Amino acid sequence: MQSALLLLAAAGAAVAQLATVKEPSRADIAAAAATVVPSSPVSNVEGLAFKRFYQVWLENIDYSNASADANQKYLASKGITLTNFWALAHPSEPNYAAAAAGDMFAMDTDDFIQIPQNISTVVDLLDTKGISWGEYQEHLPYAGFQGFNYSDTAANDYVRKHNPLILYDSVAGNASRAAQIKNFSSLWSDIASNTVPQWGFITPNMTNDAHDTNITFASVWERAFVEKLENSTAFWNETLILLTFDESGHYPIQNKVFSVLLGGAVPKELVGTTDDTFYTHYSTLSTVQANWGLPSLGRWDCHANIFQIVSNKTGYTNYKVDTTNLYLNSSFYGPLSTNTYSNYSSVWPVPLTNNDSCAAGHGILPSVKSTWGGKAPTYNYSSPFPFDTQSHKDINVAFSRNGSTWVSGVNNTILAGVTSNSTSSNSTGSSTSSSSTPTHTGAASVNGASGVLALAAGVAFAFAL
Numbered sequence: 001m002q003s004a005l006l007l008l009a010a011a012g013a014a015v016a017q018l019a020t021v022k023e024p025s026r027a028d029i030a031a032a033a034a035t036v037v038p039s040s041p042v043s044n045v046e047g048l049a050f051k052r053f054y055q056v057w058l059e060n061i062d063y064s065n066a067s068a069d070a071n072q073k074y075l076a077s078k079g080i081t082l083t084n085f086w087a088l089a090h091p092s093e094p095n096y097a098a099a100a101a102g103d104m105f106a107m108d109t110d111d112f113i114q115i116p117q118n119i120s121t122v123v124d125l126l127d128t129k130g131i132s133w134g135e136y137q138e139h140l141p142y143a144g145f146q147g148f149n150y151s152d153t154a155a156n157d158y159v160r161k162h163n164p165l166i167l168y169d170s171v172a173g174n175a176s177r178a179a180q181i182k183n184f185s186s187l188w189s190d191i192a193s194n195t196v197p198q199w200g201f202i203t204p205n206m207t208n209d210a211h212d213t214n215i216t217f218a219s220v221w222e223r224a225f226v227e228k229l230e231n232s233t234a235f236w237n238e239t240l241i242l243l244t245f246d247e248s249g250h251y252p253i254q255n256k257v258f259s260v261l262l263g264g265a266v267p268k269e270l271v272g273t274t275d276d277t278f279y280t281h282y283s284t285l286s287t288v289q290a291n292w293g294l295p296s297l298g299r300w301d302c303h304a305n306i307f308q309i310v311s312n313k314t315g316y317t318n319y320k321v322d323t324t325n326l327y328l329n330s331s332f333y334g335p336l337s338t339n340t341y342s343n344y345s346s347v348w349p350v351p352l353t354n355n356d357s358c359a360a361g362h363g364i365l366p367s368v369k370s371t372w373g374g375k376a377p378t379y380n381y382s383s384p385f386p387f388d389t390q391s392h393k394d395i396n397v398a399f400s401r402n403g404s405t406w407v408s409g410v411n412n413t414i415l416a417g418v419t420s421n422s423t424s425s426n427s428t429g430s431s432t433s434s435s436s437t438p439t440h441t442g443a444a445s446v447n448g449a450s451g452v453l454a455l456a457a458g459v460a461f462a463f464a465l
């Protein structure tokens, strides 16, 4: 026990080793908690629309239930309601993983998962400009704890599956990075000492996040939490906070989640408004990239729609999506899939390495290029989404572009009635896409092609390579 803990304090390598201990003993945890010092680097890098970006994720609530809750309505009245924000899969863990690295690598469980060192995350992007970052996980027993769960009672409390960055060895295996994954006590002390990071991810425990309670309980908690943040003028000022949910509560339905943007960075004239642009959890990456001029990870973040609060300042045009047949409620074939499909793939998907249009024209992270360059990318950007299945059935949903609108279809056929080639389709969806010469660099690579682009079998194969 003692040697492991001394190593933990001394070297990143030891941290990586500890990660394989799913449930460290209480004595090991107590000893580590007594020695590990949380780290709070400070930076002040200006951004186009905000100086800090924070996400707070609740759990497993259908859009209709969340939008009907009185405290969610109250919070929405203080900011911008995102009416078309989508989660990406079920169960929880792939959604959290996706928000950190632009892919879920076909994860379809909440298991103890470690994602290899050569997969880059938002941390590597922020590091290119020295932008400070941190996570605040309620009741994490000490900074950088890598166990599967932690609780002082018989009830669920802290869980690894809701901690996005701990899943990545490139973060968890680096002691100085792991020390920036902290608990809620650190949040309040960082606010008090003016050492909050510029990028933050906040995970309440399994009671407060609705997982083991319900939307009423979690919304009471969330409103009080947000009001406490608002009371800290220094924190609130110039901060954009995304309140969202990891996924819908029911698996077979469309995986849309109620989401609100608030904080001091929301312009006064937009308070109480709605934004109907199509977003996903990947939009949190593309928005941060556009705000601070950061490169892309070359994965599904590459062309993800950017929150209007930022895209409006860049002239970037978000694409529109016909969501009639969109579900985004299942993962796909890949290395973390536990499905026994015949085309299960053990290969880690290869990111784009030569696409300058990613990240609204900021290109690809240099270390992604050097690690993965020269290999054929797995990603098929004839589609802006992960290849998907409907309702956990083997019905392939593909995406293709019809004019300026992305449409979903089944088995390489655009569903009848989903869309038409009428030019009026340009005026639906995003209110930013009025330009007849799209400046949307992401769409540029697909604008040239028309009609049905995404071949269902082809995309499935791309992931199975």
Ligand SMILES: *[C@@H]1O[C@H](CO)[C@@H](O)[C@H](O)[C@H]1NC(C)=O
Residues within 6 Å of the ligand: 148, 149, 150, 151, 152, 155, 156, 157
């Ligand atoms: C962690 O999870 C395991 C298996 O799911 C369970 O048996 C155990 O009681 C949990 N421990 C804590 C501290 O929550």
Ligand SMILES: *[C@@H]1O[C@H](CO)[C@@H](O)[C@H](O)[C@H]1NC(C)=O
Residues within 6 Å of the ligand: 138, 151, 152, 153, 155, 156, 157, 205, 206, 207, 208
């Ligand atoms: C979750 O955190 C709250 C404090 O925010 C605490 O009252 C509650 O007991 C915690 N849940 C568990 C299961 O420990």
Ligand SMILES: *[C@@H]1O[C@H](CO)[C@@H](O)[C@H](O)[C@H]1NC(C)=O
Residues within 6 Å of the ligand: 127, 174, 175, 176, 177
């Ligand atoms: C560990 O993290 C620090 C801070 O992000 C970074 O500067 C350093 O390069 C990382 N070390 C390795 C070996 O990745």
Ligand SMILES: *[C@@H]1O[C@H](CO)[C@@H](O)[C@H](O)[C@H]1NC(C)=O
Residues within 6 Å of the ligand: 212, 213, 214, 216, 217
């Ligand atoms: C919501 O959860 C809380 C805490 O578990 C519980 O007291 C309350 O009865 C629940 N409400 C409903 C409507 O289930």
Ligand SMILES: *[C@@H]1O[C@H](CO)[C@@H](O)[C@H](O)[C@H]1NC(C)=O
Residues within 6 Å of the ligand: 224, 225, 227, 228, 231
């Ligand atoms: C915010 O500050 C006001 C005024 O000091 C206080 O009355 C209120 O209780 C505070 N709210 C929270 C949630 O801390």
Ligand SMILES: *[C@@H]1O[C@H](CO)[C@@H](O)[C@H](O)[C@H]1NC(C)=O
Residues within 6 Å of the ligand: 233, 234, 237, 238
């Ligand atoms: C917010 O920050 C800006 C820029 O630093 C400053 O000019 C302004 O006074 C601050 N507002 C408040 C309410 O602190």
Ligand SMILES: *[C@@H]1O[C@H](CO)[C@@H](O)[C@H](O)[C@H]1NC(C)=O
Residues within 6 Å of the ligand: 060, 061, 062, 065, 249, 250
């Ligand atoms: C949502 O609301 C419906 C209707 O009241 C209810 O049946 C369902 O259980 C609720 N739960 C979730 C998780 O959304």
Ligand SMILES: *[C@@H]1O[C@H](CO)[C@@H](O)[C@H](O)[C@H]1NC(C)=O
Residues within 6 Å of the ligand: 270, 275, 308, 309, 312, 431, 432
């Ligand atoms: C973005 O620009 C559009 C068109 O001018 C406007 O309607 C919308 O309110 C703006 N949205 C944000 C979030 O700035």
Ligand SMILES: *[C@@H]1O[C@H](CO)[C@@H](O)[C@H](O)[C@H]1NC(C)=O
Residues within 6 Å of the ligand: 116, 117, 118, 119, 348, 371, 372
């Ligand atoms: C990335 O790591 C995985 C797992 O160790 C390995 O299979 C793969 O070959 C590596 N890819 C590259 C390009 O380094």
Ligand SMILES: *[C@@H]1O[C@H](CO)[C@@H](O)[C@H](O)[C@H]1NC(C)=O
Residues within 6 Å of the ligand: 403, 404, 423, 424, 426, 436, 438
């Ligand atoms: C609709 O969008 C397409 C592609 O972006 C463009 O070529 C066309 O001119 C637009 N039509 C109208 C009526 O704006």
Ligand SMILES: *[C@@H]1O[C@H](CO)[C@@H](O)[C@H](O)[C@H]1NC(C)=O
Residues within 6 Å of the ligand: 394, 395, 396, 410, 411
């Ligand atoms: C799509 O193709 C699969 C495999 O060929 C088939 O089982 C399924 O029924 C098809 N779905 C539709 C809606 O045609």
Ligand SMILES: *[C@@H]1O[C@H](CO)[C@@H](O)[C@H](O)[C@H]1NC(C)=O
Residues within 6 Å of the ligand: 420, 421, 450, 451, 452
């Ligand atoms: C829409 O455009 C595609 C590609 O040009 C064409 O194949 C298809 O027939 C058109 N559909 C309709 C309903 O006009």
